[in-house]
Amino acid sequence: MLRNSYRLYEIIKIILTYGLDDVIPKKYIFFHLFRKLFFWLSNKHKSMQFSKRLRFTLEKLGPIWIKFGQMLSTRRDLFDNSIINQLENLQNNTTPFDGHKARKCIENSIKSSIDSQFNNFNITPIASASIAQIHTAKLKNGKEVIIKVIRPNIILKIKADIRLMLKIAKLISWISKYGKNLKLISIIKEYEKILLQETNLLYEAVNTMQLRRNFKKSCMLYIPKVYINYCSKTVMVVEKIQGIHINNISILKKYGINMKLLAERGVKIFFAQVFRDNFFHGDMHPGNILVSHKQPNNPKYIAIDCGIIGRLEKLDKYLLAENFIAFFNRDYRKIAKLHIYAGWVDKYTNINDLEIAIRIVCEPIFEKKLSDISFGKILLAFFTATRNFNFSIQPQLILLQKTLFYIEGIGKQLYPKLDLWKTAKPFLENWIKNEIGFIGTLRYLKKKLPFWISYPNIKYQKNMLSRFNLSNQKNKICTSKSINYITFLKLVFLFLLGVVFFLCSIVLTFFQKKTINIFSIVLIIFSICIWLYIWNVLKKLE
Template identity: 40%
Template sequence: MTSVRQLPRLLRIAAVLLRYRLDELVDAAHLFRPLKIIRPFFPKPRADIAVMPRGERLRLALTELGPIFVKFGQILSTRRDLLPPDIAEQLALLQDQVAPFPGAQALAMIEAALGKPIAELYAAFDQKPLASASIAQVHAARLHDGREVVIKVLRPNIAARIQQDIQLLQALGALAQRWHPNADKVRPLDIVAEIENTLRNELDLQREAANASVLRRNFLNSDDMYVPEVFWSHSKESVLTLERVRGIPTDDLRALDAAGIDRIALAEKGVRLFYTQVFRDNFFHADAHPGNIWVDATRTADPRFIALDFGIMGSLPRADQFYLAENFMAMFNRDYRRIAELHVEAGWMPSHIRLDELEAGVRTICEPYFTRPLSEISLGEVTFKLFQMARRYELTLQPQLILLQKTLLNIEGMGRLLHPQIDIWATAKPVLEKILRERYSWRATAKMLRTRIPEWIAGAPEMPGLLHAALKKSVEGQHEVRITSADLRALSDASRANRRSVVPALFGAALLLSAAVLFAFDQHGPRWLGVPLSSEVTMVVALIAFVRARARR
């Protein structure tokens, strides 16, 4: 329940909502009903406000409510699966520009965080900020060795302000949870929790520095992207010092053309760069709008990007990464059945879903797109509509995939801005194929096994004892099995397939243990890639057994 201390802030929000005629949105959602009571006490909106589209009115209202609500709108714009398109597009336009706080105050905060006078830390410090955002602002400076840097410093008392507004958002989320007709699907409290987690991560500039450091290492000496250096000696949780870089925002087409940048090559490189980050490194820049992605103007023949602002980065669980890559490849090949199977195999959808119905739904979404030229097809748009369709088939919400989808839409939008005729599919497919060949090659598998086999060997001596104990309990009737009703239904559906697959699975497990033993003790036999050949042959036979077991399910 909303506390009394929050009432003044709540009343101000109500006044802004009414001023921008956003009570229409509230009425449509059946929440925040007290607005109906106080509506007569407020004047009608100005004529210029009354004629604005609802998305624009919402964007202006969030801007007036302050920096935290601007950030809230930005984060909410990433949830295109839950928002009407007109509102999502307007929220994506929110500019994170707010009034700066005094430079002298920033200077004092930097000295307090780093524990030294500003003159000892920097040879020069400009108190006029380069940029001011909702969470922090940026100042230019120069180190004593002559290198130019930028200093990002958190706004004063921002943590307490965010905590207050998060509590208010939680109260509003509780109202939405109670009154929204589709609260079980929208899950407003989960959205607030996601926003809270994102904001708290952005309050930790040490975390952002670590993100920048990893991304820089992934693209060190790369011709595709440059990431500024982090100066750890001048960085703390509330202060971040980075190498100063200069470039052209990706949406400034006139400046790019004036610099002689090959926009076609740049657009194709941007698409390839996205798939490289996601599927090669599993670490991608998830806030890739033109303000954060610049172009190095010093390289005209082979242009490269410059990445900024590393507060929001994305990564995927290994299994999701594999299934997502397979989904893209199935989409490239128009294999609708495979897309349906992958959604179930990944656990994104329950196993009781009929694959033929899901396949028909996928075909209904995808086939109209393939009647167009490939250069007009948006992977992000297709993926978004697939998620919308899949919600009818009990899709489990995957926040990490939603962040990826939002980034994909940003990258494709940037690519088409730079080169309207870009063929996203032709550009992305060979990159993804190459990454998958390398990631799931025999060499990569052998490397993975070499890292895992010592772990298996360490546990191998315990296996006979554990197996003996389990068999003894079974013989004596002491083995306990706890199964829920849902588990029983799943077992009933899969029992016939499991009976056929259990023998090759057990055979494969025995061979796997044998391969681990051979790896440890076969020191004199022939080797390949540093692994005993006997161990590798046994491992291959074990993998074949597992494949046969899976095929029989």
């Protein structure tokens, strides 16, 4: 309790000494009366610009607040350039800790001296972030690497802030129905889980390796190689790569990078990670994205810092894809139905009222280009529209929403005329077709059919094992009878499966106005093959 109280006082102290309370209007009398209770904490940086004060405040508050600032740094449509420029400095210029401490941490991790494993270790970090900092070195074989080292005592600081945030969230949820619908407690616990995973560099190492495998043959994205033998919870060694930071627009243009293609590939990479791989980079702020300038007309992204990875359940992906497609088609009633089905709004919601609320938000902005659309403002407006329907924010989608914010900000900077909908829609339609539609059904059958054919045998063996465990006296079975019994079950199952396929072909033909289509033919062929197999087995048994 005392620890949380001290941290709360520390937060208030930092905010007030940097004068961030200056932006609160005078009409909020209660706040200004509360402010007078801390009369000894005056603004000590009055001559400093507000944007700089904001940046220094976030740095002083610690890693959780720094990451919040990193997310805001992509929102040029919400803040003026002076604030954005300062928030961008949070990404690479966080105050580093002593390089000699970093060296000691590395040696403790690899259980050996730096000089015995590396050459040219640079004691001065080349980058410093909220949770770790980066040093350069060379392996003994001459390959250049970067060494990432976790900040000392960072976990204790994160847990202290999370405890305080949970206390505040519980208070807000208790006094406000709006706060309860936000699921603040669940969101903060999920955020804590993500942050603590980020402080364990083994997570980042294996995540990086998986992303590298997912895009091994890709012309759109490159993931650096991890030297896993040197990695631990506090240290990670990765291939050193060269690239241009994604927000350095002037340098990208200087190298003649195809900005339109680069922007489109960014969108495609995002949707491929979410829908194809179900394994997406959850911290895609500009500081973690580089661009290779080796082929300006065939630009390639380079992703680093893969500590935060997101995954979605298949139902979540399906609902997201269907919502996107429905939005593209202006099918607001379907969006309303999907929200009710998913449980994102109260199940007793009047669907007509919800459809109207969604239409009011979406219709006026539907045909605008990405350069004219703010996803942040749309989401805020949509949240406002659905709040009357007990809209419930889903914790599993928070990371995806944050990633979408980053994608929007990057897309706006690279190519303001990028049509996000036009780029994303074919990908989503293809995913639904392959995963949910007829092709997806065939793939599911192909995957499950061997199991279904073997199921009678598995079931039989399971029953026999149960009987054996219950009574050792029943452990002798007539082999020939058991084989015939298993075969009989298989044949019955296959015969029924053939009947189902044949009936499905008839139904499809009926709905196609009695014209046989390719799907009907495929099902009929499956049925014939199954029945021929049954006939062949019966013939052998004779």
